[in-house]
Amino acid sequence: MSINTASVPLPGWIEVLVIPVLNVLMALFFAGLIMLAIGVDPIEALGLMIRGALGDDYSLGYTLYYTTNFIFTGLAVAVAFHASLFNIGGEGQAYIGGLGVAVVFLLLDRYLPAILLVPIGIAAAGLFGAAWAFIPAWLQAYRGSHIVITTIMFNFIAASLMVYLLVNVLIQPGQMSPESRQFDPSGWMPSMKMALAPFGIDLVNTPLNLSLVVALICCVLVWLYIWRTRWGYELRTAGFSEPAARYAGIRPRGVIISAMCLSGALAGFVAVNEIMGVHHRLLLNFPAGYGFTGIAVALMGRNHPVGIVMASLLFGVLYQGGAELAFEIPTITREMVVAIQGLIILFCGALALMLRPWVVRVYLVIRPVGSLEREAA
Amino acid sequence: MDALSSWFAILDATLRVSTPLILAAMAGLFSERSGIIDISLEGKMLAAAFAAGAMAAVSGSAWFALGAGIVVSVMLALLHGFACITHRGNQVVSGLAINILASGLTVVLGIAWFRRGGQTPTLSGDARFRPLELPFADALSGTPIVGPFYADVVSGHNVLVYTAFAVVALTSWIVYKTRFGLRLRAVGENPLAVDTAGLSVSRLRYGAVAICGVFAGIAGTYLSTAQNASFVREMTAGQGYIALAAVIFGKWRPLPAMLACLMFGFLDAVAIRLQGVELPYIGEVPVQAIQALPYILTVVLLAGFIGKAIAPKAIGVPFVKER
Secondary structure, eight states, rough: OOOOOGGGGOOOOOIIIIIIHHHHHHHHHHHHHHHHHHHHHHHHHHHHHHHHSSHHHHHHHHHHHHHHHHHHHHHHHHHHHHOOOOOTTHHHHHHHHEEEEEEEHHHTTTTTTTHHHHEEEEHHHHHHHHHHHHHHHHHHHHHHOOHHHHHHHHHHHHHHHHHHHHHHHOOOOTTTSSBBOOOOOOOOOOOOOHGGGGOOOOOOOOOOOOOOHHHHHHHHHHHHHHSHHHHHHHHHHHOOOHHHHHHHOOOOOHHHHHHHHHHHHHHHHHHIIIIIIISSSSSSTTTHHHHHHHHHHHHHTOHHHHHHHHHHHHHHHHHHHHHHHHHHHOOOOOOHHHHHHHHHIIIITTTTTTTHHHHHHHHHHHHHHHHHHHHHO | OOOHHHHHHHHHHHHHHHHHHHHHHHHHHHHHHHTTOTTHHHHHHHHHHHHHHHHHHHOHHHHHHHHHHHHHHHHHHHHHHIIIIOOOOOOOHHHHHHHHHHHHHHHHHHHHHSSSTTOOOOOOOOOOOOOOOOOHHHHHHHHHTTHHHHIIIIISSHHHHHHHHHHHHHHHHHHHHHHHHHHHHHHHOOOOHHHHHOOOOHHHHHHHHHHHHHHHHHHHHHHHIISSSSTTTTTTHHHHHOOOOOOTTTTTOOHHHHHHHHHHHHHHHHHHHTTTOEETTTOOOOOOHHHHHHHHHHHHHHHTSSSOOOOTTTOOOOSSSOO
C-alpha cells in the first residue's frame, strides 16, 4: 500500500538536520563518482582537501577569506528568498558594489583618514549593490517583470558596463591591463594579521581581513531584521502569502523593493572583502561566481544565518581545499569545485524533497511507539 | 569591397552567429510553453558542445558528434524534468544547478580526458560540419544583387544552419497545427484542464523538455563542430541566456523568437565592425553597449514599455494533481 508521505509530519530535527545532511551526502557521493570516473581516489582527495583547507593557519586563513564572501552572498539570497523573491543577480550587484568602493577610494583616498574612509567605502559598496537590485525590484513591483529574468539580464548588463568603465574610464593611465590604480594603503580594510597583532596574536599573512567581522555582524543584523522586527515580519508575511499580507495592510510592493535592496546591499559587500580587503584596486570579474555560490549557500543553510555561516564554511573548505587539491593532483582542476557546487544546488535545492518519502518510511518504522498518536492528541 | 558586399558579409555573419541562438530559442520555447522555466539552455548547450567536440575528436565523425551532443543534452533535460516535474522542485534552482554543473564538469572531464587545459583537440575534415555549396550558386552569379546575395549569404553554410531554420518551421507546425502542440500550449496555461481531459500533465511536460534537449543539443554541437573547430571552456558565453531572452522577446512564439535571434545575431555581427567607427550624430558607440543591448531590450520589453510579453500562465508552478 502506498502512503501519502508528504502529509506525515516529521520531528523538527529530522527536517532541519537529517534531510539536509543526507542531501549534501548525496551531492558528495556523486562528486565521488565523478572523481572515480577521472581516475582519482575520492577518499584520498577528500583527505587532501580537508588538510588543504584546515591543516594550518595559512590554509585556514584562505578558507575563512572565501567563507566571508559566501556569507555575504548567502545572506543576500536568503533575505530575498524570505520575501519569496529569487535574486540571481548577486553576481552583478557585487560587481557594481565594487564600482561603489572604487568611486569612493579613487576620489577620496588621499584626503580622508581611514576611520572615515572604511565606513564610507562599506556604505558605498552596499548602496551601489542596492541600487543595482533596486531596478529589477521596481520593475517586478510596478511593472510585473519576472525578477529572475531581469536579475539575470542585469548580471550581463553589469558585466558589460564594468568592462566599458574599466577599459575606458577607470583604467590607470599608461597601464595595459584594465584595472584601476591601487588605492592609498591608509584606507585598506585591515588584514586579520594586522588587526590581531596588537593583542599578541601572530598570524601568517593571508587575504583574510576584518570583512569577516563585518559579515558576522551582518548575520546578526539579518537575523534581528527578519525575525525580530516589524519589517521582517512584513517581509516574511508577504513572502508566505501576498493576499494575506495585503489583507493585513502590508504593501507587497514596498516589501519587494526593501527586500531586494537589502539583498543587493549584502551582495555588494563582497566588494568590501575583495576590493577594500584584498585587491585594493578595481579589477575585471572580481566577483568570480561568488554571487551564484550564494544561492547554493542559502539553499544549504535553509535561509537562516546560522545555517548560512555553516554552509559558507563548507564552501570555504571546498574552494580552498579544491585549490590545494588541484595543486596536488594534476588531473583535477579547481573546476571540480564548480561541479560539486552544481551538485549541491541540485540535491539541496531542486531535489531537496526527493529523499523525504524514504526518510518518512524509515521514521515510521523506527519512531518511538505512539509518537504520532501523541502528536495527534 | 563595395558597400553591398560588406553588407552581405554582415548578413552572412548574422546567420552564422544566430544559428545556435535560434536552435536554443526553439528548445526553450518547447519547455516554457509546457510550463517549465528553462534557464538551463546555457548548461545544456555547453555540455552538448563538449560531448560533440569530444566525440568528434575521438570518432572523427561530425554525425556521431551530433548524436553525442543530443544524447547528453537530452539527459540533462530529463534531469531537469525529474527535478521539476517528478519532484516538483524549484525550476530556477534546477536550471541553475544544471548550468553550474555543466560549467564545472566540462572542464574537469576535458582536462582529464584530453589534457589541453579544458579544450578538446582541434577538429578537421569529416569531424566538422563543413560549408555546403547550394545548387545554382554558380548559375545565378551573373545576376545582379540576387546572384551575389544567393552565393554569399544564402549558400555556403553548413547543414546545421539550414537545420536551424527548418527547426523553426517544424516548431511552428508542431505548436500550432498538431494535437501535441495544442496540448502543449494547454498544459502551460492550465494544466488542471489538461488533467481533467484525461491527459497526463507529467508525460506532456516530459515530452516537451525532451524535445528541448534535442534542439539545445544541436545548438551545442554547432558551437564546437561547425562554428568552431573544438570545444573551448565556457564557449557558450551567455548564448543560452540570450536565446531565453529571445523567447521572451518573441513572446513565446516561434517566428518572432527567430526574428529576435536574428536581430541579436545582427547586433553581434555589427558590434565587431563598429569598433572604433564614428557614427554620424551618435559618435563612437562602445562595443560593450551593443553587446549589452539584447539584455537591455529584453528588460525593457519585460517591463511592458514596448508591447507586453505575457508568459504562459502556469509557468514555474509545479502541477499537483491531488487537490
